[in-house]
Amino acid sequence: MLISADSHVFEPPTLWEERLPAAYRDRGPRLVADGDWYVLAIDGVPPRKLARRGADAGGGTDGHGASTPPGAGGADVARRLADMDADGVRAEVIYPTFGLFVDLIPDPGLALACARVYNDWLAETFLGAGERFVPAALVPLGDLDGGVAELSRVAEVGFRAALVPTTPPAGRPYNLSDYDPLWRTAAEAGIPLSMHTGTGTQPSAERGPGGAVINYVAVGLRSAETLCYLAASGVLERHPDLRVVFVETGAGWFAYCCERMDEAFEEHAAWVKPRLAAPPSHYATHQCFVTLGADRAPLLTRELTGVGPLLWASDYPHPEGTFPHSREVVARIFADLTDAERRAVTHDNAARLYRIAP
């Protein structure tokens, strides 16, 4: 059986209109008609097209604007369980769809209010629905103290995963000691912090030749930079119980970063500070994780990283994910690995990280 370390819920697009405090309601995410389209409007964030007006496709849209199969990926627990059974998936970590945009909201108070609404809804929908669901709470960092307080609150409620932006707020890089309360709170609560692709900054906007491909790769590589900030700056060394998961970025860059960071650490030693007790790759491979779907680069470079940091994911229900053919994809990409290696990446690493009972 498989554990998907990256799946998505399709939350009701009217969630925030219904639940935000009155003071925020007309600035938060709301469904509005715009010409031929329904769009999700949020103050300070470019509107996202959701569906054509009058069309009755029966489906929804994912975080990248692509349409999802009717019914799939919704908040219907029974439907999700049936899809998981059909796909051989025993448990899944659940990320939002529209919620991925919350940390792009410029007003920190509004962003935090939106996160609370999402987290409350997510808890009602999935926390009581059994061991097979590991929903990830939203923790925006525009108001850092508020974000840390929200992380503490969701830990109390019983969340075992939380989402922080891959790219931190402008001018406040992750190597600032300001973030220590965040790392400490996550470590003490035993909550791995996830950084999903596309969070924290607007997606790249190359519109010229190659744009779609360039943007897709560039947004994934922002995780590489964040890994270096956490490993080289001493954040991971100072917080040995902190766990960080890079989600839906492809995973081939992880081995590259480990080698490249260590090369700088050894060859440019005179300029390196802090002098970590071990090379940066040690912290990266022991405390960080990266999800893979159908990509083979992280498997072919496992000699450099070990299989410990690798987590398989279906990205259900997105079209670029492996649902409903996950078992076939896993059989193909793991064909040259040992059973123990395959089990670690497709099940055991995630089970340990998220405390999913056997």
Ligand code: MN
């Ligand atoms: Mn995803």
